[in-house]
Amino acid sequence: MALFGQFFRRLAVLLHRDRLDRELEEEIESHLELQIQDNRENGMPEPEAGASARRQFGNAALLKEASREAWGWRWLEQLAQDLAYAARIMRKNPGFTAIAVVVLALGSGANTAIFTVVNAMLLRPLPFRDAHQLVSIAEINRPKGIEGGWVSPGSYLDWRDRSHLVQDIGAFESQPMTLTGAGDAMRLNGVHATASLLTTLGIRPVLGRLFTPQEDQPKGNAVALLNENLWRDHFGGRSDILGRPIVIDSKPYTVVGVVACDIRLDQEPWDVWTPLGLGPDDLHSYRGFWLFTIGRMKPGVTVDQARAEMRAIGASIYRRDPELAGYEVTTETLSDKVVHGIRPELLLLSAAVGLLLLVACANVANLLLARAMQRGREISVRAALGAGRWRIVRQLLTESLVLALLAGAAGLLLAYWAVNLLYGWMPQRMQTGVRPDVDLAVLGFTLAVSLGTGLLFGLAPAFRAAKVDLVESLKESSRSVTFGRGRLGGALVIAEAALAVVLLTGAGLLIRSFVQLLSVNPGFRPERLLTLKVPLPFEKSSARVAFYEELLQRVKALPGVRSAAAANYLPIYGIGPSIEYAVEGSPWKGSGAFVGTRNVAPGYFETMGIPLLKGRTLDLHDDSKGTRLAVINETMASAGWPGEDAVGKRFKLNPSINRDWTTVVGVAGNVKHFGLDGKKWPEAYFPELGWGTMSLVVRTSADPLALVPAIRAIVRGMDPNVPVADVRSMEKIVTDSVAPRQLSMILVACFAGLALALASIGLYGVIAYSVAQRRHELGVRMALGAVRGDVLRLVLARGTSLTLAGLALGMAASLAATRLLSGMLFRVTFLDPLTYAVVAVTVLAAASAAAYIPARRATRIDPMEALRYE
Amino acid sequence: MHRQSMMQPGTLEMLILKTLKRFGPLHGYAIAKSIQQASEDVLQVEEGSLYPALQRILLKGWVTAEWVQAGPKRRNRIYQLTKDGRNQLTAEISEYRRVSQAIERVIEPA
Numbered sequence: 001m002a003l004f005g006q007f008f009r010r011l012a013v014l015l016h017r018d019r020l021d022r023e024l025e026e027e028i029e030s031h032l033e034l035q036i037q038d039n040r041e042n043g044m045p046e047p048e049a050g051a052s053a054r055r056q057f058g059n060a061a062l063l064k065e066a067s068r069e070a071w072g073w074r075w076l077e078q079l080a081q082d083l084a085y086a087a088r089i090m091r092k093n094p095g096f097t098a099i100a101v102v103v104l105a106l107g108s109g110a111n112t113a114i115f116t117v118v119n120a121m122l123l124r125p126l127p128f129r130d131a132h133q134l135v136s137i138a139e140i141n142r143p144k145g146i147e148g149g150w151v152s153p154g155s156y157l158d159w160r161d162r163s164h165l166v167q168d169i170g171a172f173e174s175q176p177m178t179l180t181g182a183g184d185a186m187r188l189n190g191v192h193a194t195a196s197l198l199t200t201l202g203i204r205p206v207l208g209r210l211f212t213p214q215e216d217q218p219k220g221n222a223v224a225l226l227n228e229n230l231w232r233d234h235f236g237g238r239s240d241i242l243g244r245p246i247v248i249d250s251k252p253y254t255v256v257g258v259v260a261c262d263i264r265l266d267q268e269p270w271d272v273w274t275p276l277g278l279g280p281d282d283l284h285s286y287r288g289f290w291l292f293t294i295g296r297m298k299p300g301v302t303v304d305q306a307r308a309e310m311r312a313i314g315a316s317i318y319r320r321d322p323e324l325a326g327y328e329v330t331t332e333t334l335s336d337k338v339v340h341g342i343r344p345e346l347l348l349l350s351a352a353v354g355l356l357l358l359v360a361c362a363n364v365a366n367l368l369l370a371r372a373m374q375r376g377r378e379i380s381v382r383a384a385l386g387a388g389r390w391r392i393v394r395q396l397l398t399e400s401l402v403l404a405l406l407a408g409a410a411g412l413l414l415a416y417w418a419v420n421l422l423y424g425w426m427p428q429r430m431q432t433g434v435r436p437d438v439d440l441a442v443l444g445f446t447l448a449v450s451l452g453t454g455l456l457f458g459l460a461p462a463f464r465a466a467k468v469d470l471v472e473s474l475k476e477s478s479r480s481v482t483f484g485r486g487r488l489g490g491a492l493v494i495a496e497a498a499l500a501v502v503l504l505t506g507a508g509l510l511i512r513s514f515v516q517l518l519s520v521n522p523g524f525r526p527e528r529l530l531t532l533k534v535p536l537p538f539e540k541s542s543a544r545v546a547f548y549e550e551l552l553q554r555v556k557a558l559p560g561v562r563s564a565a566a567a568n569y570l571p572i573y574g575i576g577p578s579i580e581y582a583v584e585g586s587p588w589k590g591s592g593a594f595v596g597t598r599n600v601a602p603g604y605f606e607t608m609g610i611p612l613l614k615g616r617t618l619d620l621h622d623d624s625k626g627t628r629l630a631v632i633n634e635t636m637a638s639a640g641w642p643g644e645d646a647v648g649k650r651f652k653l654n655p656s657i658n659r660d661w662t663t664v665v666g667v668a669g670n671v672k673h674f675g676l677d678g679k680k681w682p683e684a685y686f687p688e689l690g691w692g693t694m695s696l697v698v699r700t701s702a703d704p705l706a707l708v709p710a711i712r713a714i715v716r717g718m719d720p721n722v723p724v725a726d727v728r729s730m731e732k733i734v735t736d737s738v739a740p741r742q743l744s745m746i747l748v749a750c751f752a753g754l755a756l757a758l759a760s761i762g763l764y765g766v767i768a769y770s771v772a773q774r775r776h777e778l779g780v781r782m783a784l785g786a787v788r789g790d791v792l793r794l795v796l797a798r799g800t801s802l803t804l805a806g807l808a809l810g811m812a813a814s815l816a817a818t819r820l821l822s823g824m825l826f827r828v829t830f831l832d833p834l835t836y837a838v839v840a841v842t843v844l845a846a847a848s849a850a851a852y853i854p855a856r857r858a859t860r861i862d863p864m865e866a867l868r869y870e
Numbered sequence: 871m872h873r874q875s876m877m878q879p880g881t882l883e884m885l886i887l888k889t890l891k892r893f894g895p896l897h898g899y900a901i902a903k904s905i906q907q908a909s910e911d912v913l914q915v916e917e918g919s920l921y922p923a924l925q926r927i928l929l930k931g932w933v934t935a936e937w938v939q940a941g942p943k944r945r946n947r948i949y950q951l952t953k954d955g956r957n958q959l960t961a962e963i964s965e966y967r968r969v970s971q972a973i974e975r976v977i978e979p980a
Binding site: 023058060 | 897898899917921925946
C-alpha cells in the first residue's frame, strides 16, 4: 500500500513538474531571505549578509538538481535534454552529421541486408508444422562416390515399417511433367509423392483434399494436386477445378485439391503432385535408388537418436546383399539439407560484412575524437559548472546513439532496397524459395546493431573527452586542449587498416579463384550455342526417335544454323545416371567402376565442339546396327584401358544383369559435366534418341537466342502438345553455374573496397589532424631551414608507419582468417603470395594517397604565419 | 549529487523527522536552525542539502507540506510529520540505538 502511495505521488510529480520546480525555487529563495534577515539582525554589513547566506546554503543549482533527482524523473528529463542537445549539435554540424550517418548507414545497411538473407534462409524455421522434427533420410556409398542421397523403395518401406523414433516417413520423386489441353503445352515441375509425404510435412489443402492412401497404390486413381500458384495463374483460381480432368504427359488426371508449398525440397517448388503408388513389387527393390525421403521424428526424439536408429536399420539391410557393400544411411535435419549449399557463402558474407561494420565504427570513432577535441572548451565549461564526469559521458553517448540510430534507420532503408536487388541476383541454386523480407527479427537486429555500434564508437571518445584537465583547458590557449587524440586516433587507424587488409585478402583470394575458374576449359565451345529442352509425351520410343530426327532435320535447315544435335543431359548442370561397368578381359570384381552415360544424337561432338582424340564419332546408323557402339571420354579410356588404345575395345554396362557388350568407336576430350570446378568422371556417349526428354543444341552463326521463335514455330507445327522449355544459351549455362561464386566474390570485393576507402579516410583525418597540431613545430623547422621535401617526408613518415603497422597486423590476421576460406577457393591456396603482394601494394598506395594530401598542405605552411599564430 | 557530508546517508532524514516530532510543524529554515542548535553546531549541515532530503521524505509520505502565508510577499512551506513518518522515526531510532550501543560495546573496553 505504501509503495502504491509512493507511486501515485511520483506520478503526480511527473505531471506537475513545473509547479514543483517553482515551489522549490520559492522555498529556497525564502530560506535565503530568512538567513539574510538573521545575518543583518546579527549586525552583518549588507553585501556580506547575502554572500554568507549563500555560502552557508551551498550550491543552490546543484541542490535543486538533487531535489529534482529525488522526484525520480531526472533521467527522463536529462534524456530529453540530451536528445534535444544532440539534435541541436547535429543540426549545427550538418557536414559532420552527414558523413558519420552515411558511413554508419553503409555499415549497418550492409549488415542488415546480409542478416535479412541469413535470417530468412538459415535462422527461420522452414514453413512446415514443427519443422524442427523433420529429417531428411538418405542412402550414400562413400567408397563408390555415390552421395546424391537417393533411396531405394525397399529401404524406404523398411524404414517406414521398422522405425520407432521416426513416426512418419514420406517419399517422393521429382519429375518434370507436361501439361496439355489447357492453352499452350506447358512444362511443369512435378512430383510423384506418397500420401504420407503430405501428412509428414503437415501440408493442408487450400482447397479440396490430399491423396488418400488408397489412391497411393500401383493401380490407384489418377489424381493430382495443384500448387496454389499454378492454380491461380493458370486456372484462374476457380474452385470448380476440383474434379476436373487435366492432361499430364498425355494421361488424364483428376484434380482433387490445391496445396500451398513454395519450399524447394529438391530443385523447384512443385507445380503438380501425383501419387507415387509404390506396390508389393517395390518391397524387395533395394538396388535401384531413385527416391528422396523425409521423416518426422516423434516429439522429444533428437536427430542423433533418429540417426543411430536409421543407421542400424540400414546396416541390417545392407548385410543381406553383397551388392550393397559400402552403403550407409544418413539422417540430417531437413533445414540443414535445404540450406546446405548456401550456408558457407552466407557465413562468409556475414563475417565480411561484420568486419566492414567494425571499420565503419572505427572511422566514426575517429571523427568523434576529432570533434571532441573541438568541443574541449564546451565540455570543460560544463565540468566547471558542476557537471559530473558520468553526466558528460552520458551526454556524449546520447549523441553517439542518436547518430547510430539515425544511421540504423537509413541502413534499414538501404537494406530493404539491397535485399531485393540481392535476391534478384541470387542464382537459382541459392534461392530456397524462402524470400527474405524484413521482419521483427531483422528490425531487432538492426536496433541491436545500431545501439551496439553507437556504444562501440562512442564510448572511447566520450570517456576521453570527459577526462578533461579543467585548469589546462580553460586557459586561453586553445592549443593546450588535447585529449591525446594522437595515440588513440593512430590506434584506430591501425585497426581500420588491419581490418581492411583482412577483407582485401579475402576478396583477393576469391577473385583469384574466380579468374582461375573462368580460365578452365569446359571441354567444348560454349559460344553461339543455343540449348532448349523438348520433352515428348509419346509412349513409344520409336515415335520419340522419329520426332527428334525430323525436328533436327528442320532445325538444321533454318538459316543461321550451322549444325544441330541433341543430348539427354547437357554439360555443366546435368549429369547422366552413373552405371557400373566392366571391361572385357579383366575380371569383374562385383563392385567398382562407374561410368556416366549420355544419349546423344549424331553430330553432337561436332556441334558442341568437343574434340575427338581417337577413332570416330557416332553417326546416324550406329543405333540400328546389331552391336551397341559408344564414344567414351579420356578419363574412362585411361581408367578402363590404361596405356592402351581404347578404340575397338569392349565393355559391359550393369555387368551383373547384362550380357551385351558395347564397343568403343572413339575417344573424346573430357567435358566439365559437374560444373567448371567439378571433378573428372568417366563418361560414355551412346547414339540414342529414344529418351523422353532431349535437349537440342544448336550451333548458330549469330545470336543464338534470335532463333528461338523459329524453333518454337517448328515444334508447334509438328505437334502443338509438345512444349519447349529451358531455353538458354550455353554461355548462360556456364555463367549461371559460376554465379554463386561470382555473387559472393562481388559482395566481398565491395565490402573490401568500402573498408579500404573508409580506412584511407580515417588515415587522412589523423594525418590532417597531426599536421594542424604540429603547425607551430613545422613552422619552426621551416624557419630553421627545413625544405619542403623534409616536411613532406616527416608527415608522410607518420602515415607510412601507421599503415605499415596496420598492414602487418592485417596480414597476420589474414593468415588465420583466410584459412577458413579454403573450402571456397579454387586452384589458389589461402597463402597465395600474389594476393598478399597485391593487397600490400594496394593498401600502401591508397594510404600514401590519403596521407599525401595533408602532407602537401603541410609544405605550404608559411613559417612566419605559423609562428605568429601562437 | 556531490554533497559533502559527514553524515551517513539517511541520517539527515532521521534528524528532520525527529525535529518535526519535537517542535511540531516547521519550515525548512527553522528545521535547519533547530538541527544546528540542538547538536550545538557539531552537525554543520550544508543547509541546502536539507531540501533534497525533504523532497525524498515527502515522496515517501513521511511528511506532508503546506504553504502558509508569511507576510505580504512571502509564504513558507510548512512540513508536518505523518503517522507513517512517526512509525518510521521510531523504527529508525531504535535501529540507531541498537547499532550505536553495539559500536559502543566494541570500543568501550579499550
